[in-house]
Amino acid sequence: MILAVLLSAIVLIGWTLVSERYFPQAAAPVATTAAPEAAPGVPAAAGSAPAAVATAAPLPAARRAEALGAAPRLAIETPRLRGSVNLRGARFDDLELITYRQSLEPQAPATRLFSPSGAADAYFAQFGWSGPGAPPVNALWAASSTRLTPTTPVTLSWTSPNGLVFEQLLAVDRDFLFTVRQRVRNPTAAAAVVQPWGLVSRLGKGVEENAFNLHVGPLGVLGGTLKDSGLDYDSLREDGNQSFTSKGGWLGMTEKYWLAALVPDQTRDLKANFIAAPNNLYQVDYLGSPLAVPAGGSSETVQRLFAGAKEVELLDQYRDEFGIPRLDRAVSWGWFEVIAQPIFYVLAWLFKFTGNFGLAIIGLTILVRLLLFPIANKQFESMAKMRIVAPRMKALQERYKDDKPRLQQEMMALYKTEKVNPLAGCLPLVVQIPIFYALYKTLLVSTEMRHQPFVLWIKDLSAPDPLTPLNLFGLIPWQPPAIIALGVLPILLGITMWLQQRLNPAPLDPVQKQVFAILPWMFMFIMAPFAAGLQLYWTVNNILTIGQQAYMLRKYPMPATPPEAAAPAAQVAVAPKPPRNRPAANGNKPRPKAK
Known part of the structure; x- marks a missing residue:
């Protein structure tokens, strides 16, 4: 038992301490103005969502403020979130968790989840369509309002040259869930077919490292199964990209406390992709099944985006309310989940x-x-x-x-x-x-x-x-x-x-x-x-x-009496010595034994 406890302690902290102190750590990648790949997004794979940089030259690496000012924006204001949506591509690329600070200092800044393309810590989510007449990834969308709040949803719209009208109806709750209702209106005389897609893309792996007791990186629940094994950043880069088919489910990127997860329409089939690209780029995306848009009619599908803190009760609430399968597994409980969750x-x-x-x-x-x-x-x-x-x-x-x-x-x-x-x-x-x-x-x-x-x-x-x-x-x-x-x-x-x-x-x-x-x-x-x-x-x-x-x-x-005295002779007492004749207490000699 002592060995088991000691070995457990060594496993828990030994390797972490040794690797941090004595083995060199890879330096964090720094984007430069000479590297156009500084914006997240990877070349589109077969059956994958269009990549964020496939059709648009990325911004040069710059300070976040400069990147935020490079395109018109839709402000996000909720009790727990602050940021904006980039109307150039309809990207969720600027998001802070205002109820969580980066440190315990009184004036510590809010925790930042998303950053725009061109920033050194670029990280964003995006939804769109693929197919004839679909908007490109860098399309400039028109917004029906300037602020997105829990009480004021906003509609983004874009009209294709062939007359198709694409709309994204954005709504946000008071916590961390965005609802994106993707609608296509077809006023033309010919039917159209499009495929909805979504992606989460980032530059670099962030500040946290994957470990045996903590999963950091891409993950998802597809086909009712948690997909995390072999999907951390290093595994994707060493073993290659991975793809899965599923009906509904969810996928995204996780850190210890934060999660950015795409939740496709739970009634439709999709293909999910987990990709590591050159220049330290990573992306998870899905491509939904074809959606027919009849002439003179419209079609829509509903996606969601979770972007925030992995609060257990909130994840349980979203799982039950919207039927998001096993969303609570985004928390890395590990082997002892059956005990850790009840505790x-x-x-x-x-x-x-x-x-x-x-x-x-x-x-x-x-x-x-x-x-x-x-x-x-x-x-x-x-x-x-x-x-x-x-x-x-x-x-x-x-x-x-x-x-x-x-x-x-x-x-x-x-x-x-x-x-x-x-x-x-x-x-x-x-x-x-x-x-x-x-x-x-x-x-x-x-x-x-x-x-x-x-x-x-x-x-x-x-x-x-x-x-x-x-x-x-x-x-x-x-x-x-x-x-x-x-x-x-x-x-x-x-x-x-x-x-x-x-x-x-x-x-x-x-x-x-x-x-x-x-x-x-x-x-x-x-x-x-x-x-x-x-x-x-x-x-x-x-x-x-x-x-x-x-x-x-x-x-x-x-006991007051020494236990040896009361112990059976056969168990503890040594063999008794033969008794010797001793003078009686009154000084008389002992009587001779009777013959």
Whole structure:
């Protein structure tokens, strides 16, 4: 069990720490004015959406403000979003999440999701049509209004030379969902056929890296199956582009907390493409099945765009309300989804009562301890009894030190007689491991935990404890490396773990005894880089465990009489020596034995 815990810790943080510190990292790509590919968009593949740069020369790489001023725009104003739609191509290429800041600083700027073509961090979404008379990707659309708000939808229109009228009816809710109703009106005498498409395109991979416990990059749910394996940026570049067919579904690009996802018409077939192009360009797109537009009539299809924070309850709401299959899987829960999601919901429920996620974590710890109380009670009862029989076991080891099979037999007989289960302490630990890892994933990937304060100096439960005595709690202008930046919570974790071990029976094996003596201080350093919320959970759990152990020790106190004296001779006592005749207490000689 010790090896399992240590190996888990090494897997969780070892590779990340080593790779960040000792292996060179690829420099972030910087767009230059000499590179026309600085605008996202890739050459259109067979069955793919038209690429964003297939028919239009991209803007030269420039500052974002210059790129934003290069074309007319439709302003986006909602309680949670701020930005604009580029009327040159009807691109969603300027979007900020105004309820999420980039850092904890009071004046920190809002988190930016989309940037226009030509900016160094270009990233945008776009919808359109393919077919005879369809608008090119750089078409200049006319807007019915200057502002898009939750209460004022806007219609974009473009008329082709052959008379077809293309319209995009844009609407946005109060959170992060855009609805794009694509309509084609055909006033001519000939029928037309077009295909709707959508794309999300970006330059570079962003600031976050894909990892074993976190998926960053293209993903989607197509054909009812989550498509994420082999779809990160590096895999696409190494293994080649991928395509899938589906009826409905969704696809997009994800980061730890943010998501840009295309939601096609759920009633129509489509072909989805995941593409990595030269010059660090990436695109996900779909091409819908042909849509017939009769002469003198019209046809339409409804698409949606999710662009915002991956709030769990909001994703669940959109999934149920609009029938978006498995949209909640955009959150990278990983292997322990079946445990991590319920733990998140419990935390969210507790947060509604406490208003503080730190208190919610403490409440979760208490609930877990209550649920595991019967198992833990058996564990502590067995450990208390182990303390009582420890002297007998030591006597058995001394007596049968040269006869290992006999020693095992006698120890099993002692366990059976005293009703002690030496393995009872393993089950609570085994049950706690998936709960602990699920809480770790919740703190890592849930947007709701980002920048959530606890008390005093802990301003972000999803980040490590920032207060460390190594720089005299911030008085020295030096930030220690993460592995040795022992915050207050990791120190408390190590101390409570040490106190907990003091109440356990000491291991009889000297090697085990040394290992257990080192473990609390080792885990103090191992847990230092982890989220403060995880450190808080473990520390509170240790405190509750100490209380339960203390209660069981009072219930099963050490006997006043040395156990060896009461132990059966066959189990622990050495062979008695022959009695010797001793003078009686009154000084008389002992009587001779009768013949």
